[in-house]
Amino acid sequence: MAAKLTNNQIAWRAAQDIHDGAYVNLGIGFPEKVAQYQPPGREAIFHTENGILNFGEAPPSGDEDWDLINAGKRAVTLKPGSAFFHHADSFAMVRGGHLDVAILGAYEVAENGDLANWSTGPKGVPAVGGAMDLIHGAKRVAVITDHVTKDGRPKLLKRCTLPLTGVGCVTRIYTSLAVIDIEGGRFILREKLPALSFDEVQAVTGAELHIAGTVADLIVPEL
Amino acid sequence: MDKTVANLATAVAGIGDGMTVMIGGFGGAGSPIELIHALIDRFLATGHPKDLTVINNNAGNGHVGLAALIEAGMVRKLICSFPRSADPVVFTDLYLAGKIELELVPQGTLAERIRAGGAGIPAFYTPTSYGTDLARGKPVAEFDGRPYVQERWLKADVALVKAEVADSQGNLTYRAAARNFNPLMCMAAAETVVQASRVVPAGGIDPEAVITPGIFVQKVVEVADAQQEEDLNRANAVYPGVA
Numbered sequence: 001m002a003a004k005l006t007n008n009q010i011a012w013r014a015a016q017d018i019h020d021g022a023y024v025n026l027g028i029g030f031p032e033k034v035a036q037y038q039p040p041g042r043e044a045i046f047h048t049e050n051g052i053l054n055f056g057e058a059p060p061s062g063d064e065d066w067d068l069i070n071a072g073k074r075a076v077t078l079k080p081g082s083a084f085f086h087h088a089d090s091f092a093m094v095r096g097g098h099l100d101v102a103i104l105g106a107y108e109v110a111e112n113g114d115l116a117n118w119s120t121g122p123k124g125v126p127a128v129g130g131a132m133d134l135i136h137g138a139k140r141v142a143v144i145t146d147h148v149t150k151d152g153r154p155k156l157l158k159r160c161t162l163p164l165t166g167v168g169c170v171t172r173i174y175t176s177l178a179v180i181d182i183e184g185g186r187f188i189l190r191e192k193l194p195a196l197s198f199d200e201v202q203a204v205t206g207a208e209l210h211i212a213g214t215v216a217d218l219i220v221p222e223l
Numbered sequence: 224m225d226k227t228v229a230n231l232a233t234a235v236a237g238i239g240d241g242m243t244v245m246i247g248g249f250g251g252a253g254s255p256i257e258l259i260h261a262l263i264d265r266f267l268a269t270g271h272p273k274d275l276t277v278i279n280n281n282a283g284n285g286h287v288g289l290a291a292l293i294e295a296g297m298v299r300k301l302i303c304s305f306p307r308s309a310d311p312v313v314f315t316d317l318y319l320a321g322k323i324e325l326e327l328v329p330q331g332t333l334a335e336r337i338r339a340g341g342a343g344i345p346a347f348y349t350p351t352s353y354g355t356d357l358a359r360g361k362p363v364a365e366f367d368g369r370p371y372v373q374e375r376w377l378k379a380d381v382a383l384v385k386a387e388v389a390d391s392q393g394n395l396t397y398r399a400a401a402r403n404f405n406p407l408m409c410m411a412a413a414e415t416v417v418q419a420s421r422v423v424p425a426g427g428i429d430p431e432a433v434i435t436p437g438i439f440v441q442k443v444v445e446v447a448d449a450q451q452e453e454d455l456n457r458a459n460a461v462y463p464g465v466a
Binding site for chain 2: 048049050051052064065066067068069073084085086087088090091094095114119124125126127128129130131132133136137163164165166167
């Protein structure tokens, strides 16, 4: 396989679809990067499950306040207009449909919108956190992920094989190769790296890709 | 009315074998480390309390606080959403050895079950977990054309909570994101025990600023220089006697 996007570049692409003033929850780990790439002139308001709206980036090392953390237990800062609240209110924001966007990581996404991102099976310790709540509440649920697993197997499948986080919840996937929408139980290829042919993207995708209208070039800055 | 107690040992004296204990906090933020350590001290001295069921978002980190409570062998079952942390070795080893029971609950469902317990609502429906392994065996019903999973309330014998300021009547404020599960757990336990960084006389908190009204609180103990789990873990602290 030729070049693919870095995680920073995938996060950059996902950030371009977040509108000014959107209320956004970013999953812990990789999705947190999306906050770094908001387009100039737009400011989203970030929500964290543990009870902060409108938090900002990490403080300098040594300035951490451990009562001021995000869902990933990392120290954050506050922006003007932030708010604290308890967990029941936090998840009222989530399930009540008040968030505009949730961007999550994935082990697998299926063409019917099913997501698997919390358990790799019976071995090890299961942990779910807020993922199962987030996928039901946000107006738009997007996934950012490498297009394939570390050993090269497709992560975009006809049906998930791992335990589900939720059914029919994902509407857009930003991968290292493409931007794909899920509509009517099908993967719709919206953008792909210009260096790749349709067939090359299809070859590493575990379900049929469809085209509706044009497929745009996926062009991102060096990051 | 004065709900203050003189020391940590008195504060946790009501916790007995087999009880269900809610412990506030999300990771280290809002975790009542000193109350937990007082409970461990009693166990190390007397062998009680043991066989506890603990409700917390996490399963402890490192070898202090909740992790130390588990490491001491006092916990039979954990109800939580995310039993992973930077250093989850205590819980992980016991869990993989089959020596501790885990009930995994999605985080929003955990919060709402606790809120429901405190609010007298025995069950509710949520879209969360529908179609997943975590909904297995739970009733499903359709409302306005969408499926929802029935969840039951959660209540506890005792809640251990960390607050910023408490007044003598048990009215509480919290600090920043240390609030998290604490106000919910105050409502859902038969006895709520609070460690506060500062205890003031009645009238010392502006009623407009009260987050948890005192009706939900039974005992208050002042811990002026409360430790942060994160700081202890960065110093590789191990609570003495548990390892």
